[in-house]
Amino acid sequence: MLDVQRLSKKFHRYGMNAVMALKDVSLQVPARGVVGLVGESGSGKSTLLRSIMGLERPDEGLITFEGANLLSMTRAERRDYRRSVQMVFQDPMSCLNPRMTVGQLISEGLIVHKLLDSPTARRSKTAELMELVGLNPDDMERYPSSFSGGQRQRIAIARALAVKPRLLVCDEPVSALDVSIQAQVLNLLQDMHQELGLSILFVAHDLAVVRYLCPNIYVLNKGEIVEAGTRDEVFSNPQNPYTQQLLAAVPRPLPTASRHAHEPQRIQQ
Numbered sequence: 409m410l411d412v413q414r415l416s417k418k419f420h421r422y423g424m425n426a427v428m429a430l431k432d433v434s435l436q437v438p439a440r441g442v443v444g445l446v447g448e449s450g451s452g453k454s455t456l457l458r459s460i461m462g463l464e465r466p467d468e469g470l471i472t473f474e475g476a477n478l479l480s481m482t483r484a485e486r487r488d489y490r491r492s493v494q495m496v497f498q499d500p501m502s503c504l505n506p507r508m509t510v511g512q513l514i515s516e517g518l519i520v521h522k523l524l525d526s527p528t529a530r531r532s533k534t535a536e537l538m539e540l541v542g543l544n545p546d547d548m549e550r551y552p553s554s555f556s557g558g559q560r561q562r563i564a565i566a567r568a569l570a571v572k573p574r575l576l577v578c579d580e581p582v583s584a585l586d587v588s589i590q591a592q593v594l595n596l597l598q599d600m601h602q603e604l605g606l607s608i609l610f611v612a613h614d615l616a617v618v619r620y621l622c623p624n625i626y627v628l629n630k631g632e633i634v635e636a637g638t639r640d641e642v643f644s645n646p647q648n649p650y651t652q653q654l655l656a657a658v659p660r661p662l663p664t665a666s667r668h669a670h671e672p673q674r675i676q677q
């Protein structure tokens with residue numbers, strides 16, 4: 409579905425040495441796949457995601473989505489891409505306009521992409537989305553500031569899901585949340601993958617989180633992919649010394665899976 413081939417990106421910084429944020433990075437996300445990308449802070453994770461979202465222009469390399477080259481898409485292809493690939497950020501507050509109600513925030517994409525014309529239809533779709541992500545539709549008129557961090561991330565996910573994306577790109581969506589809340593949001597993403605057939609590219613600096621969610625994992629170190637494989641390959645037989653070092657540093661136990669896990673009462677830590 410998503411194919412990143414030999415991507416490189418250098419940042420020139422005034423008065424300092426240039427940084428190679430990405431060096432020859434190749435990565436694939438299959439249709440209905442859940443792929444994890446793990447790396448320490450500064451390893452280039454956000455630069456890669458921003459390149460995929462078209463927010464950063466790589467120096468070299470190729471990004472294709474369902475066979476179409478991101479850099480040479482027709483207008484219609486680009487419009488489809490903007491809808492089909494949605495991003496969830498680390499800090500939901502930074503992408504949720506504080507002056508908009510939750511209902512407005514979730515339904516915005518429906519208007520932008522002209523998916524539902526009637527306000528009544530948009531309202532019921534919004535209520536449905538809120539229920540889907542475990543929010544109460546009665547809270548539609550409230551503002552994001554009156555929600556907890558975990559609930560805000562649910563709002564951001566509902567907002568992304570509103571336009572029926574095929575790929576969800578998540579940039580450390582749980583690293584700003586309490587560990588107990590992290591499992592709930594991860595379970596929600598897992599459910600969305602299973603129920604909607606959504607593909608997910610999930611970025612984190614925390615291996616435990618990636619292990620929990622992602623059957624396929626890439627490890628990024630200083631802008632380079634140093635390890636790629638299935639969850640089992642990476643965790644039981646890491647080939648690269650950097651991955652071995654990362655694994656040795658995983659201190660906490662993983663949250664356990666639960667089928668209806670986005671219902672908070674069924675969460676197990």
Ligand SMILES: Nc1ncnc2c1ncn2[C@@H]1O[C@H](COP(=O)(O)OP(=O)(O)O)[C@@H](O)[C@H]1O
Pocket residue numbers: 419420421427428429447448449450451452453454455456
């Ligand atoms: N706009 C920018 N200008 C200059 N340097 C940048 C810019 N964005 C990122 N970098 C540098 O590129 C490297 C990778 O950053 P980033 O992709 O944000 O890593 P991560 O998301 O893994 O923490 C870092 O050294 C960072 O300082």
Ligand SMILES: [Mg+2]
Pocket residue numbers: 453454455579
């Ligand atoms: Mg980052």
